[in-house]
Amino acid sequence: MSLRNYDDMSDQDVVEAIHRAKAELGASLTILGHHYQRDEVIQFADYRGDSLELSRRAATTKAKYIVFCGVYFMAETAAILCGPDQIVIQPVIEALCPMARLATAAEVSEAWEALSNMWGGDLLPITYQNSIAELKAFVGQRDGAVCTSSNAAALFAWGFKQKGHLLFTPDEHLGTNTALAMGIADREIGVWDRLGSPDPAALRDCRVVVWKGYCYVHTGFEPQHVDAIRAQYPDAMIIVHPECPREVVAKSDATGSTSGIIKMVEQAPAGQTIVIGTECNLVYRLAHEHPDKRILPLYERTCRSMSMTRMRNLLYVLDSILMGQPVNVVTVEPETARWARVALDRMLQAS
Ligand code: SF4
Incomplete structure (x- = not known):
């Protein structure tokens, strides 16, 4: 050719x-x-x-x-x-x-078997869209569903109508932030670390078990970034993506998927300063498209992929x-x- x-x-x-x-x-x-x-x-x-x-x-x-x-x-x-x-x-x-490659179907199967046996089958898998097809298929075969950062809470609520426990892969932070936002207690959220000899018995009292995976772009945001920007712009609205660590989410004013962030920017009044913790191509585009608002990145993070x-x-x-x-x-x-x-x-x- x-x-x-x-x-x-x-x-x-x-x-x-x-x-x-x-x-x-x-x-x-x-x-x-x-x-x-x-x-x-x-x-x-x-x-x-x-x-x-x-x-x-x-x-x-x-x-x-x-x-x-x-x-x-x-x-x-x-x-x-x-x-x-x-x-x-x-x-x-x-x-x-890179995050999608942190959980294979074979690895998740080990966690699934151990937790499902412990809870007598009362376990439903939910996987983030940011996962490989084989893992989505694994979840589909076990009555579970995919979710995105836009609808994770809706899918968690759906999951709890089916079963008493959820196994969420592969993003620890989206899973944790979603569970916390739904009012699930900290002690009811556990982490499955495939590299750390996980002990299912230690997770017996959990309702949500999250896979220890992460997005390197969003875990690059740190609580001190929020503190620094708040000191500089005390009236700013700080919005972060739910793939950020919970400590960052806790210090921010709002969380949102990329579409959620865009809606919040559109709805903000002219003159508002908005600081956004997500991939900077989107942040700079929003700044360009909304010249009546001051839109800044929480910290400059780029997804190389x-x-x-x-x-x-x-x-x-x-x-x-x-x-x-x-x-x-x-x-x-x-x-x-x-x-x-x-x-x-x-x-x-x-x-
Ligand atoms: S920002 Fe990049 S690394 Fe992070 S979840 Fe999206 S595609 Fe993956």
Whole structure:
């Protein structure tokens, strides 16, 4: 397949070429872009959103080609939710979420067996969307569901209608913050540390057991960052993502998923200072889009995986589609996809 020399193209030439490719592909193409993508990429997204919104788009679009600008678990989720004739493509196939790789289905199975045996089967698994397809399938096979940071509380409430105990993977912080916000006592929340010889008996009195996984972007926010920014801007509203450690959440004014943060910014009055603890591509975009408000990052944190996708990568995959030989196609093994879809459908119905 003969493709252009992308490095020799000017940015303007790349922008124009992407517009031409989009026009040529028309309704056969949908480009989905996660909020953490760079501006140079997100400008071409037909839909931008968080994991939940983009999952819904993937499940409903009629386009033959779904180009997902995000990280691998997102494209994988789109491949699970879309129809058999649709093709999901990720511009940079190596863009993986490190957190999603902190829990394999085999590792979670060990925790599941131990805890389920202890509680006589009274245990339901819930996994964050930021997980590999095999783990979503594991959860789907055991009556559980997927959740995102937008709907974690709704899915926890749904889970407690089924069973008395929840096993949440792979993000310790989202699980803990969600449980605390629901009024679950600290002593009823336990952590399963797969690297630390976990003792199920020590977790007997817990209602929620969270996997010891984390997002390195959000665990980079620390309580002293909140203290420092509050001293500098005493009237600021400080909003952080629920993947942040609980100590950071406790010192902030609000938590929100990426979509939740965007809504809070939109609803804030002109002149308000808003400090945001999440990936800085989104924070700087919000600052640009809301010049009537002062919007600042709590601390500058970038997701290296999200930043891997550049507009030249997007043009490359669009060219490959136009040449009839799409590259970077994301597929999921059918049996895995079937059960992962069960877990994802439960989420879409429960939220
Ligand atoms: S921001 Fe964190 S959870 Fe999101 S893709 Fe990057 S590493 Fe993964």
